[in-house]
Amino acid sequence: MxxxxxxxxxxxxxxxxxxxxxxxxKGTWRHVINAQRARRRARPLLKVPPWTWALASIILVLLFVFFVLYVK
Amino acid sequence: MREPHKPLETEKLQELVWIRQCRSDLTAFENIFIKYHDRIFNYILRRTANVSLAQDLTANTFCKAVQHVTGFQWKNISLSAWLYRIATNEVNLNYRKRKRVVPLTRDMVAHLRSDEEADTHLTEIEENILKNQKFMQAAAGIQRLKPKFQAVLTLKYFEGKAIREIAEILELPENTVKTHLRRALIQLRKIL
Incomplete structure (x- = not known):
């Protein structure tokens, strides 16, 4: 051995x-760009900046809290 | 007195600028692509011994990189290591899907030749690989090992990476890399 x-x-x-x-x-770059474009077309929500989701979540939580307080 | 930037630091700063540019303009990723394409392609080629597959997996690697580059943070990893990590994951994923990557045989190359649309350059590289008997033997042996051992051996002996760099790429402690390396060599010795 x-x-x-x-x-x-x-x-x-x-x-x-x-x-x-x-x-x-060249071919690989074309593939990468096309894949990225297709992905963006298929998922337009991805264009929204991440902080928008954070803000929307906070607003939703606050609305829920106010609703619970109102019902009480 | 402040020391002038070393070439490596300048390089890292340049990459940082490109990554920042990618946040507003994804075509800025082309600079990163041009810089690392050949290196990543050759790494995947050494892992798979198959040009077409290496081409596909390189494209997948850069597709993943372009998707996540805006979230890339300079923490404990360099851009190069990050790309190697994605490439390693792509090869391992492909390995799990196909169980084993079969290197091209002379018949397959002959078939490629008969196809008019086959890229001549691709065939040339396939021929180069087939002519390199030492590589074919080593690749055939390595491909019989577990993917984690394949990665560590390829990075160490084919890519010439240091243990620290391999640990960075594979997200493992350095001692674990050393252990994997030792076990991989022992297993390869049994195979060869």
């Missing part, structure tokens, strides 16, 4: 050199 050091050397020797993948860049 091989020694650990031999396995480490085997892995280091087996490293695949960096491939020139620049030609794929």
């Amino acid at each position: 091989k020694k650990i050091r031999e396995i480490e050397n085997f892995l280091q020797d087996g490293k695949l050199p960096d491939q020139d993948v620049t030609p794929f860049r």
Whole structure:
């Protein structure tokens, strides 16, 4: 059985050199942008800034509290 | 007296500016994409030994990154480590879906050649991979391990990352990374 050091050397020797993948860049970027646009079209609520949700939640809680106090 | 910024700090500051720009204009993400695309693609390629799959998973990685970049915070992780983390998760997710990624055989490459629409550059890289017997042997052995061991071995020996960086990418303590590395090597020794 091989020694650990031999396995480490085997892995280091087996490293695949960096491939020139620049030609794929354009296609991948187009894919990323299209996916993002499709996502935005499908979910317009995502355009609302996060603080809006926080504010809406606080207002809802306050309304509920006032309602409970009023009923009492 | 204040010391001038080191190149690495300047680089980080530049990335921080890009991330801030992404909040108002997502096309600013292109700078990050151009900087890291090749590195992430090559990492995924070394994990999967399959160019088409690497292309798909790289696209998925950057899709996820562009979705979450506005929420990215500079805490204890660099942008590079964050992208590697997303890429690792994508590969592991794919691994779980398919159970095992089968490296391309010569027949499959021949089939790609016969397809007129097949990208010639893609075929060239496939050929480069197939010619590299040492890589094919190492990749075949690594792909028989658990995904967590695959990730740690690829990052250490193929990407040349330090233990600290691997810990950052995999969100694990450094000692756990060392343990995973040792166990992965022992398992690989049995396989080889």
